[in-house]
Amino acid sequence: MKQAITRRQLQPPNKQAAVFQHVRRAHQMEATEDYVELIDDLIACEGEARLVDMARHLGVSQPTVSKTLARLQREGYVNSQPYRSIFLTPKGKKLAISSRKRHDIVFKFLIAMGVSEATAKRDSEGLEHHASAETLHAFNNFIESRSRTASG
Amino acid sequence: MKQAITRRQLQPPNKQAAVFQHVRRAHQMEATEDYVELIDDLIACEGEARLVDMARHLGVSQPTVSKTLARLQREGYVNSQPYRSIFLTPKGKKLAISSRKRHDIVFKFLIAMGVSEATAKRDSEGLEHHASAETLHAFNNFIESRSRTASG
């Protein structure tokens, strides 16, 4: 099939700017979402969330985690005493749950699309932060229609 | 359908760290990719890429664009004289083309999934930077199978 001529056309400046602003806001939440999700997982799987384990799982140094946790505490997502393990506030727990739900949908969707598990894990870690409710809904429908086809 | 019990399980620290490191590398390229893509579009649609138009489309101030362009020039993606319009180097042009191709696939894929145009535009602007070759391939297959179904 021949490639159609790509008649490129620019969005109106204001509209495109709104899109980029939206993406920047999503970026601001990325670290927060990944952190609370990891804290919740660590508590669920290991019994507690230690800074050193967070650093290991995130692939960053302990001081980096320490500094980011200070921000998260300031913003009311986590709670911790010096030298002690980390807890989620209700606000943090809520964000962790919704982040994980979204992450799971994106991951399962990629698997349903035929992507390998390793790639689905990698890509979903970045994609998750940029999938709107509408897109997640479409992804979820796809997952469900696939599982119906497979099992029915 | 009942919700299966989510037996959450943590990845091995090293593996998860590698995933996050991969996402961080992708993030480092985001601004670069968005900038060269926009420059290429502006040249194609308006005849030239002016800093003021970039600022308007990106939704940031002119000094912000100025500073980022200085970095892109340092890194060999763009070329410009003070007070003059902006040009892509061969390296920048190549990145612009591949970025746009990837952006287009993600956008068209969301449309094929039944997502509205406004949402597809928004989400694809963030998602594009985190879709691997394997995932893009799966997306592309889906787009093509859909267009076959629709037209055939």
Added chain:
DNA sequence: TAGAAAAGTTAGCCTATGCTAAGTTTATTA
């Protein structure tokens, strides 16, 4: 239980990306 190891903090550095205010250069227009 004392010493060593591990965990966590603090200080100080860096880059990227945002901003405003103020100055300079280029382009428009009266």
Added chain:
DNA sequence: TAATAAACTTAGCATAGGCTAACTTTTCTA
């Protein structure tokens, strides 16, 4: 063509998120 407006730059500031080095606290273990 002189004055004004627009575009661009520069300076200076802020925050987020990286890092290493050095220090403190806690935990483990001999």
